[in-house]
Amino acid sequence: MSNFKKKFYYIFSIGIFIGLNACAFNKGENPIPVNKTVSYMTDVKPILVTHCFKCHSDTATNPQKPGYAFFNNFSDVQKYALRSSTSNPNYSVLIARLKHLESPEMPYKETPLPDSLIQTIQDWVLLGAPNN
Ligand code: HEC
Structure with a gap:
């Protein structure tokens, strides 16, 4: 895999991670x-x-x-x-x-x-x- 692709997948997975956490927060599953x-x-x-x-x-x-x-x-x-x-x-x-x-x-x-x-x-x- 090219370095560029690796970087892309890395950033992409961080995005998914943050996105999923944001959803959990919106559903109100995590009082902060x-x-x-x-x-x-x-x-x-x-x-x-x-x-x-x-x-x-x-x-x-x-x-x-x-x-x-x-x-x-x-x-x-x-x-x-x-x-x-x-x-x-x-x-x-x-x-x-x-x-x-x-x-x-x-x-x-x-x-x-x-x-x-x-x-x-x-x-x-x-x-x-x-x-x-
Ligand atoms: C217009 C009248 C009205 C207002 C204003 C109102 N309520 Fe209620 N509330 C009700 C009624 C009627 C019920 C019972 C509904 C049912 O169980 O079918 C209820 C039920 C509840 C219950 C459930 C009690 C139980 O034993 O299950 C809670 C908790 C509650 N209200 C909190 C609040 C809060 C907090 C506020 C203010 C943000 C509020 N209510 C504003 C009419 C009102």
Whole structure:
């Protein structure tokens, strides 16, 4: 094989390797922390208050509220943050719903949260979902 061809195959295989890994990441099989100093009180809770509490807290205003008040206190949220999803065991139920890996997707019948907000919640889950 010519040197040129060897080089070509070498670079080609690196390309395939990176490509396959990128696919695995997109399918959400590999949660990667971005920010390791994320806080529940200042970063995560405000997202849930804005996007989730209208259906999932005692003070929910949504007519579907009965039976759906899943996030009444911190330990409720933590439970969903730590319980692994049956659809994708690399993620917790909370993240799997947000990433649309488990249905029904959340927020229910609304546009998904931006990736950056999902990542913030994911970072907190990767810390072990502390009450910080
Ligand atoms: C418009 C109302 C509404 C909003 C907003 C909403 N949800 Fe839900 N959520 C529901 C309903 C209804 C269900 C139950 C669906 C079912 O099981 O069929 C549910 C179920 C869930 C469950 C599963 C609970 C279980 O025991 O299986 C999780 C986790 C969840 N939601 C998280 C969230 C998060 C996180 C947000 C905010 C990003 C959110 N939801 C926003 C209505 C909502």
